[in-house]
Amino acid sequence: MRVLFAVSPGIGHLFPTIPLAWALRAAGHEVLVATATEGVEAAVRAGLPAVDTAPAAAISAIFGAATGPPEERARRMSERGQRIAEAGHEVHELLLRTFGQVSAVTAAATAAVARRWRPDLVVHSRLQGAGLAVASALGVPAVEHGFNLQSEADLAGRFLPHLAEACERAGAPQALPSRRAVVHVAPPEMMLGPPVPALSMRYVPYNAGGELPEWLWEPPERPRVLITMGTVVPRLQGVGGLARMLAAAPEVEADFVLALGGDADLAPLGPLPPNVRPVGWVPLHHLLTGCVAVVHHGGSGSTMAALGAGVPQLVLPHGADQFVNAGAVADLGIGAWCPPGEVDAGTVATLLADATVRATAEAAAARMAELPAPADLVAPLTALAAAR
Structure with a gap:
């Protein structure tokens, strides 16, 4: 055939x-x-x-x-x-x-x-x-x-x-x-x-190939949170939509992985907080392993990969179908969403502490695996x- x-x-x-x-x-x-x-x-x-x-x-x-x-x-x-x-x-x-x-x-x-x-x-x-x-x-x-x-x-x-x-x-x-x-x-x-x-x-998430860094295999000392904006948002809008999220990072008892690929210009963000680690292109589904939450733009690939991994999501929608995906995440009980300009440390801390959301996300992933x-x-x- x-x-x-x-x-x-x-x-x-x-x-x-x-x-x-x-x-x-x-x-x-x-x-x-x-x-x-x-x-x-x-x-x-x-x-x-x-x-x-x-x-x-x-x-x-x-x-x-x-x-x-x-x-x-x-x-x-x-x-x-x-x-x-x-x-x-x-x-x-x-x-x-x-x-x-x-x-x-x-x-x-x-x-x-x-x-x-x-x-x-x-x-x-x-x-x-x-x-x-x-x-x-x-x-x-x-x-x-x-x-x-x-x-x-x-x-x-x-x-x-x-x-x-x-x-x-x-x-x-x-x-x-x-x-x-x-x-x-x-x-x-x-x-x-x-x-x-x-x-x-x-x-089944496919994010192309990429070399996996050594630290990814080490057990995290603190809760690890992934931040990603996909490939389109940084290219069209830059990375300014992450400014409030990164400003709040030092107030959250967690380590953040900032995954924007190798081409994103991080200069507009200024010096990154000490608990934020920028990485180049690493397959998203591998980065999700070991994370207790993911902050993303609401792209379908990020939404579905996190759903399949059972990781609670905080969606900061920027455009396209991202608001649709953000609403779905909230309706399914596997995370929350807010405008990029309104996120703060409390938003992230609340998600990390919500045991119900975590249990719902893990149950959703188990259901996905049955397909x-x-x-x-x-x-x-x-x-x-x-x-x-």
Whole structure:
């Protein structure tokens, strides 16, 4: 079986699909990734063949240049994120329009590759409509791969009106594939929204490779708290959103690990408190081991990795779907959230002392571990591709 992974640009969309791609390869199936920008190199680093489906400039033009001072960019991102959260479990129309444009830009190249390679199945990230268009054009099944806790019964149907240009460029009718499936990466009872038919799969965090520092193997002398803002927030807004969090760190009886990757400019933060240790790129799921809490921006990857690790979360949302994830963390009882400008030592200390939140987070992780592994989905996906 040949499986084409059609993925929206960006590692936040690509990384959640890597474990399933690996599982299919390990079972003897062929896999090809069709994505753009940083996702191409990231797929290659994961050991997967990849094709570039759009110029970086074309993708950047859709999302807009990061112009203006960091404070202004932060304000715009926060306002946009709060608008997105208004839709609750559903994907906001704003995102459907935006990713409809992304789908159009990537559709022609994705379709050209698919026609040459002839996949039996197309797995697409939730908002990559080029995957839906290509599956429709080739008459093969499409599998929507989730990456967070959002769920809605008719996402593809709501997305379709925004895919007219993508379908035209792919040479496909503006219609959904006749055979479709959805993969969720959390148990049905944790998903936002009413239950929908889906294949539930364990969330297996993939954060690329990285050298693990020696201190990570040593038992911590005090409670260890991880701080991370992912890759997008530091690049678009800088690290100013962490100023209050780091100012409060000396007042908390804990040691903090500041993980912002190797490219983030920490200079605006000034001298770091003595109980804050900055690190370069270290796989997130390894950093979570041994931590009693994690402070993060609400990115789906960070939220899901912490959920799977059973670590209580404090979410400081900045934009995009981060407010949705922040609300889910609070509703599930596995953590709390507050605006970045309102966090203080008391916020963190309260989370560290909350035994109920810790027990709930550990129980949620145990439930996540009960789900089928990516390898367990190979059989049903093979059957879906074989059904005619």
